[in-house]
Amino acid sequence: MFRKILIANRGEIACRVAHSARRLGVETVAVYSDADAQAKHVAACDEAVRLGPAAARESYLVGASILRAAQATGAEAIHPGYGFLSENAEFAAACEKAGVVFIGPPAKSIHAMGSKSAAKTLMQSAGVPLVPGYHGDDQDPALLASAAQAIGFPVLIKASAGGGGKGMRIVRNASEFAQSLSSCKREALASFGDDKVLVEKYLQRPRHIEIQIFADSHGNCVYLFERDCSVQRRHQKVLEEAPAPGMTEQRRSSMGAAAVAAARAVAYVGAGTVEFIVDHDGTFYFMEMNTRLQVEHPVTEMITGFDLVEWQLRIACGEALPCRQEDLKFEGHALEARLYAENPDRGFLPSTGTLRRLHLPAASEFVVHDGARRASVRIDSGVREGDTISPYYDPMIAKLIVWGEDRATALARMHAALAGVQIIGVSNNIEFLGRVVASSAFATADLDTGLIERHHDELLPKHGVPEPQVIALAVAAQVLNERSRRGSDPWDSIEAFRLHLPASRRFEFEDGGIEVFAQLDYQPGGKLRLTVGEHGAELAIAAGPEASINILWGEERVAGDVVLEAEALHVFHRARYRILTVIDRLQHTADADARAGGLTAPMPGKIVAINAQAGTRVARGAALLVMEAMKMEH
Ligand code: ADP
Numbered sequence: 001m002f003r004k005i006l007i008a009n010r011g012e013i014a015c016r017v018a019h020s021a022r023r024l025g026v027e028t029v030a031v032y033s034d035a036d037a038q039a040k041h042v043a044a045c046d047e048a049v050r051l052g053p054a055a056a057r058e059s060y061l062v063g064a065s066i067l068r069a070a071q072a073t074g075a076e077a078i079h080p081g082y083g084f085l086s087e088n089a090e091f092a093a094a095c096e097k098a099g100v101v102f103i104g105p106p107a108k109s110i111h112a113m114g115s116k117s118a119a120k121t122l123m124q125s126a127g128v129p130l131v132p133g134y135h136g137d138d139q140d141p142a143l144l145a146s147a148a149q150a151i152g153f154p155v156l157i158k159a160s161a162g163g164g165g166k167g168m169r170i171v172r173n174a175s176e177f178a179q180s181l182s183s184c185k186r187e188a189l190a191s192f193g194d195d196k197v198l199v200e201k202y203l204q205r206p207r208h209i210e211i212q213i214f215a216d217s218h219g220n221c222v223y224l225f226e227r228d229c230s231v232q233r234r235h236q237k238v239l240e241e242a243p244a245p246g247m248t249e250q251r252r253s254s255m256g257a258a259a260v261a262a263a264r265a266v267a268y269v270g271a272g273t274v275e276f277i278v279d280h281d282g283t284f285y286f287m288e289m290n291t292r293l294q295v296e297h298p299v300t301e302m303i304t305g306f307d308l309v310e311w312q313l314r315i316a317c318g319e320a321l322p323c324r325q326e327d328l329k330f331e332g333h334a335l336e337a338r339l340y341a342e343n344p345d346r347g348f349l350p351s352t353g354t355l356r357r358l359h360l361p362a363a364s365e366f367v368v369h370d371g372a373r374r375a376s377v378r379i380d381s382g383v384r385e386g387d388t389i390s391p392y393y394d395p396m397i398a399k400l401i402v403w404g405e406d407r408a409t410a411l412a413r414m415h416a417a418l419a420g421v422q423i424i425g426v427s428n429n430i431e432f433l434g435r436v437v438a439s440s441a442f443a444t445a446d447l448d449t450g451l452i453e454r455h456h457d458e459l460l461p462k463h464g465v466p467e468p469q470v471i472a473l474a475v476a477a478q479v480l481n482e483r484s485r486r487g488s489d490p491w492d493s494i495e496a497f498r499l500h501l502p503a504s505r506r507f508e509f510e511d512g513g514i515e516v517f518a519q520l521d522y523q524p525g526g527k528l529r530l531t532v533g534e535h536g537a538e539l540a541i542a543a544g545p546e547a548s549i550n551i552l553w554g555e556e557r558v559a560g561d562v563v564l565e566a567e568a569l570h571v572f573h574r575a576r577y578r579i580l581t582v583i584d585r586l587q588h589t590a591d592a593d594a595r596a597g598g599l600t601a602p603m604p605g606k607i608v609a610i611n612a613q614a615g616t617r618v619a620r621g622a623a624l625l626v627m628e629a630m631k632m633e634h
Contacts (some may be wrong), residue, residue, distance in 0.1 A: 001317055002077050003076060004026065004029065006066070006069060006077070007041070007045065008031055008060070008080045009080060010033075010039060010060060010393065011383070012381050012399060013082055017081060018044040020310050021313070023310075027047075028046050029045060029069065030045035030047070031049050032049075033053060033392070034054050038387075051069070056084065061084055063090070066078065066085070077316055078101070078102055079103040080102070080103070082292050087110055087163070093107035102316075104270050105270045105272065106267065106269060109267055109268045113290075116161070116198055117135035119288060120286070123265070126264075131200045131277060132151055132201045134150075134200070135200075141181060144199055148171065151199060155170075155171050155202050156168060157180055157181055158198050160188075160197060161196065162188060165236040166187055167191060167192075171202075183626075184197055187632075207228060207447055208232065208237070209226050209276050209278050210227050210229060210275040211259035211273065212226075212273055212308075213260060213272050215315075215321075217315065218320045220321045221260050223256035225243055225300065226244045226247060227240050227294075228241050229296060231447065234348060237296060238429070239436060240296035242333070251284075258286070259276075263289070271312050275289070295399070300334075302374070303333065304329075304330050335413075337400045337417075337418065339396065339398045339429065340396055341427065341428055343427035345460065345463065348429070350603065350632070352426065353388065355383060355384075355387050355389065355424075356385075356386075357385060357425065359420070359421060361420030361421065362420075363378050377400075377401070378401040379400060380399040381399070382396075391603055397423070402414045407445065415434070418433055419574065422572050424565070430577065431575065436459055463514070464514075465511075465516065467573070468533060469556070469558045471507075471580070472539065472558060474507070475530060476539070477571075478507065480541060503522040504522070505520045506519055517532075518532045537554025538552075538554060548560070548561050567581050569581075599624070606627065609626035611624055612624045
């Protein structure tokens, strides 16, 4: 085993690799940009080397600096994680040349799979089934347009060097083709430095099923079953699971065999994933091979009990695979949910800011069959409370991974895990994930890549009036806060005995443009009565540990957490999160119309296209500017 490795990544994957290395007694070197000097992954490693400024291009993507850091610290190998340089053949070759082990496949295999177009040509000759399409070298726009015509609309334009759904455009008819092509090329160039595209048939309601493979340097190759990653937004995975619901033994082995054939065709070594797109009838087509560890690898670890990073390290050291295909089996069902700093109500636009509160559920362990210990809840995160989600990198906050004896059990655990998350400071997809997991489509495993869009109204409901329980919790928090501030001075207490009528107060809050009211009456004997809308009942309040509050409102018990910040009350109640702002009638309200005629970017970014000039008459909804931020076009 290596004595010391360098982890050429950041965030959760750097922490995750460091965790396995530590368990194996391998020392770790972190690298970081200026934005990450205090990051969790730096703390997770034994040593750390600064790379450069925040921009990935000047830090995590500078192969020469990373190699120098490895040599300076005496690291024998480099683990690239995913993203950044993980699929960069030149970097892998530079490592080989410098005598530093690249923990991944040989540069030649990466190169062979690096271009989706070239990979398709290769797979075609290896007999792996492909989606009908054009993946040639000639990039003449007229030729591409006629290829699209020949394939038949709708078609999908993909960046050949693509990844993470970037650059991908669905084109529904010939008139949209030219614009989609240029936008795809622009995004591809910005993200991958290569604007080559391919065009293929856009399948309706397909599933995304991928096979995890592992090959060693002794000629052995196995598959560690499949993952279903059909639940996607913007062609990016948000929920993954293993095994794939409805998978038959026969299809599993034929997909596994196709994946192994794909790996063998490029003399693969290490961990890889062969992605397939699957039609309703179960016909599967090769999409691409990712020559690295995937974000969603934990679901495979949960059902097999293996540590895939350990396998990667052992194979990179020259060890043989620990088992043969026929010895491999899996147990139970695992789900992974990706927590992102993004705003589902605004087209999943990434959100940046400081994580003023970050509560994640506790990881747990318990015993199952044969005395094998299995974690039922696993959290992989790369940030801590107080850390910042910056515009420079992927806005993932954490991955929630659960395991259960069967899918229903895993699903129930996922519900509970999601309900245990509390985030203040950035918009996030927690409630959205909760709704997906709770939806009947997901619960009954009616999966395909269009699930989110098809159930848009159910999964992304309009912001409505907060539940009375939420308002009651907010009032209770206000009362508790006042009590704790006042101390015991009787002259200060609104709850003390008074003459004439009992005291009564009106609470006014604003929640996403909706105003809500509550009335609190201080009754004789110190009792409180709360009225929200039609519902009025006696209110008893008890403060729990930290921000938790328990109330008894009439017959109803309500529990939640309320965090007070200046005028805002952050209320967490039954997997829901609302921000109620105390309305201050004396405060000058900004004139909303003052913004008409102006435009404010919701995040820092770079304007990459301007579609209108001063004086142009535009229709509502027309695209005026294209901004590139967080490697996506908005
Ligand atoms: P990337 O490498 O950018 O992630 P992929 O080729 O892996 O791109 O595709 C990402 C997702 O896009 C797939 O999981 C699937 O949902 C969708 N997709 C890709 N190709 C097709 C297709 N031909 N028809 C329908 N959907 C597709």
